[in-house]
Amino acid sequence: MQTNKEIRCSSPAVSYGKVLFELGVPEESVKKTKEILEAVPQLSDLFTNPTVALKKKQTVIDRVFPEDMRNFLKTACRYQRMDLMDEIFAAYEKCRDEQDKVLHAVLTCTVAPGDEQKRGMENFLSRKYGAEKVHIEVRYDADLLGGFILRAGSDEYDWSMKGRLDRLAQTLAH
The missing domain is CATH 1.10.520 (Peroxidase; domain 1)
Structure with missing residues (x-):
């Protein structure tokens, strides 16, 4: 972990x-x-x-x-x-x-997730990484313009508006 x-x-x-x-x-x-x-x-x-x-x-x-x-x-x-x-x-x-199979993740967002959303993220991370417990630290960043970025270990899941706009700009530039 x-x-x-x-x-x-x-x-x-x-x-x-x-x-x-x-x-x-x-x-x-x-x-x-x-x-x-x-x-x-x-x-x-x-x-x-x-x-x-x-x-x-x-x-x-x-x-x-x-x-x-x-x-x-x-x-x-x-x-x-x-x-x-x-x-x-x-x-x-x-x-x-590692012994207790605890995973620490960081959620960067503009608005705190609801309980159901947070449970969904915890379940996803638990399945993906084989963790028995998942701790998600919530950080706020208005620059994301909406959505969120979830980091666990060396993996990053970018569902932010800023990330989407950046990817669109890269696609259009090529």
């Missing part, structure tokens, strides 16, 4: 994300750790600061984070990978989505 979460081709981050997933750490603990790091940016500064002793970093980890995440975080600190935590979490989520 493809996700729309950006993961740079930083193989250490991807490797750490896969390891975190394979460790079987409860999803709630991973989520809580991510929330703590987002809520207290000073922690990231502390963990990435080379002048702070590893022992002090480990003490902070023991006091602040869920128990089942501590060894992973200590290892990330020891090997100076704490600056990759956003990418590590993204890689972890990608692994989890």
Whole structure:
């Protein structure tokens, strides 16, 4: 399954994300750790600061984070990978989505789809990609002039008026 979460081709981050997933750490603990790091940016500064002793970093980890995440975080600190935590979490989520057969898609439109339309898109994507769950992120773009563009993985379905006009202009130009 493809996700729309950006993961740079930083193989250490991807490797750490896969390891975190394979460790079987409860999803709630991973989520809580991510929330703590987002809520207290000073922690990231502390963990990435080379002048702070590893022992002090480990003490902070023991006091602040869920128990089942501590060894992973200590290892990330020891090997100076704490600056990759956003990418590590993204890689972890990608692994989890692949296991759970979750597909992330982006719908760009001028008007939000109705419930029936959205269900139709979810059913289409579910069948096409073999997904058990489909999450559609809705974005708005008035430049489309009507209709929509649906992106899933590397596929794009352009049913926008702008797209149709562009294709017509290309056809007439040839």
